Amino acid sequence: MENRENQEEKDSHVSWYVFIGCMFIGMGIGAVLNHGGEGTMIGMGVGFLASAVYKGEKNK
Numbered sequence: 001m002e003n004r005e006n007q008e009e010k011d012s013h014v015s016w017y018v019f020i021g022c023m024f025i026g027m028g029i030g031a032v033l034n035h036g037g038e039g040t041m042i043g044m045g046v047g048f049l050a051s052a053v054y055k056g057e058k059n060k
Contacts, residue, residue, distance in 0.1 A: 015051040022047030 023043040030039015 015054050018054055019044075019047035019051045022050055 023040065026039045026041070026043015026046065027036060028039070030036045030042070033039065
């Protein structure tokens, strides 16, 4: 049982890193295009979707 909890915790960390990575990429692109706020929001949206896809694939 403990091994499964450890795996779930690792998966949670990976999905968090996916979200944060997408957010920073969006911020960077937004900064280059002089639209930092919009880039951040788009990056967060993509990050949430990518995180959900990752979690869904891991639960198959």
